[in-house]
Amino acid sequence: MAVLGGFAGGERVSPRREKGEAALLKITLPDGSEAWLVTEYEDVRAGLADPRLSLSKDNATSRYTGFKLPPALDRNLLNLDPPDHTRLRRLVGGAFTAHRVARMRDKVGAIADKLLGDVSGTVDLMAAYATPLPVITISDLLGAPADRIGDFRAWTDALITQGSRDAVANMYRFMLDLIAAKRADPGDDLISAMIAARDGDDRLSEDELLSLAFLILWAGYENSVHLIGNSILHTLTHGPTDIEELLRVANPNLHAIRRFPIDDIDIGGQTIPKGQTVLLDIQSANESAAKHLSFGAGIHYCVGAPLARLELEIALDRLFGTFPEVSLAVSPDALVWRDSIRSRGLLALPVTLTA
Template identity: 45%
Template sequence: MVREISLPDGSPAWLVTRYADVRAGLADPRLSLDKRNSAGGYAGFSLPPRLDANLLNMDDPDHARIRRVVGPAFSPRRVLALRPALASLAGSFSFDGPFDVVADYATPLSLAVIGELLGVSRDDLSRLRSSTTALMGGSPDAAAAIEAFLVELISLRRAQPGDDLLSAMIAAPLSPDELTSLAFLTIFAGYENSINLIANCVLLLLERPAILAAVRGDEELLRAAVDETLRFEPPAPVSIRRFATAELTFGDVTVPAGATVLLGIAAANRDPAVFDAPDEFRLRRPAAPHLALGHGPHHCLGAALAVVSATEAVGALLARHPGLTLRSSRWRPSLRTRSLEMLLVSP
């Protein structure tokens, strides 16, 4: 299904929801990420140039060139090598009384993981997250604060390089704007998606006691639960906006050139033509791939890290607290993310 819609800010866009159309759209080079191809509809955040020159605003060949710089750090082999460190970090958390899975567990754990990868301290990342949270809330000053933080961080690391991803980025042939925006995207996407995936998975399991009992101590089923969370409650329900560089046809609907197109990941992941009983949370499904991690050249660079981190995080939490029970939860009202503001539990 394809419909012209009006977004909360009043800007026009076209929303695509059928699985086959969304999957095709994710890989279609005629759907550009470059804002210069917009005819004036929704374009997303307005960021300073140093933050805007990132992979989410870029097409090939620049997209492929910059992706090659950071890609090796997120390869499945590299992520598997990080797994003992991930397990150790996840196992270091323990709670004696009620706690918020989002604020007290998923957030500090995800910050620690991305900090290990980039060689950035947890305190620095906590400062940055305060600014990115404000940015997502529409704060006009947040982007400037993020830019200043990253410029200072890169300057310090340039003077004292280490054996970490940020040092590798600095040594790569990137322009100053490309370097700063790549660091921003790697850090922000690295922890924000992990926080949301961990919390969403814990909530879905706590709401389903039979499934929760099944996954305890069963790594294969736990991994399946994380994967089903990505399908059922994807942290990004709608893909990053794209712009049609030519007139496009979806079935009997024509989208004009220059139009803003939103690909409905959450809707596609529940397409009954592809998924049996799509509104049920099931651990064992046929091989039809969900689209929560994208498809095509913009497939999520940190997909392997996000899945392994969430599996270790949820598994460690359940193992440490066998009596974990749900007290209350609250979803964040957002077009951009499917994320929890609060997930209060008792150990």
């Protein structure tokens, strides 16, 4: 049985399907629990949209642990099935509109220009650009005060890299205060829009607001950071390509998409018993097709996809527009990747900038 690893030297050390191998792999996760890794494009696509594959940990019989969040934060879209998911998604969809994202274009451009204005010579683009760009953008979108963005970043990093309980507690308090402030004095931001969101008589409760704000911050941060970092690297090593191809090859989600069957279910010719952990491997799916599933599929399709595309497009345009001669400062083999089963991302991206 294979043990699921992360990335080393840019190569996947995790199981992948070679010709003639099963489409499904039984693996052991770092927490010691077992899981089924689904690797074929069609199986992953079908799995993402299959209502028999639940997101709720209540349906898990495996020892899968995942992130441990306070109850209010744990009841977020990515842990819920219909009908709870349906009503929350409708309410957040009404606030997180295409119009709101389109209005972010100039702001994201200004954030990118500001960050690029502060760098020269040899620089780590993960620290100087790919990380701050999405976190400043998402904090701005949510309506967080500019002087708290540094705290935001530190907590999100501590949460993602160490699962820090203090970081969760700090973030929780911060979000509570922010929601209270927006209730008292609404602004032109996503939290104010979510507070105001109505679906008939329905509206978001305090806990729901909190978990949504938290999810948007968190989902919008890590994935975008690594999508941008991986895409810059791909462009430097392979030349420019279009955004959809970058989403396919530079996808930041590794094996993060987990589900629990509510009945015994057949995938790739194998019966998976009810309650066991199923991991839908977007990365393998993308590698086995000329298209991508990087934003998922079905009812959980990424709410932030338009913003993520916008951020990626602007990040690349501004970087290569400002520094047309930018080049890697180390050989690709020397780059260090995060050791994570969830996220495929670089720890640092040293480049030399020449205007």
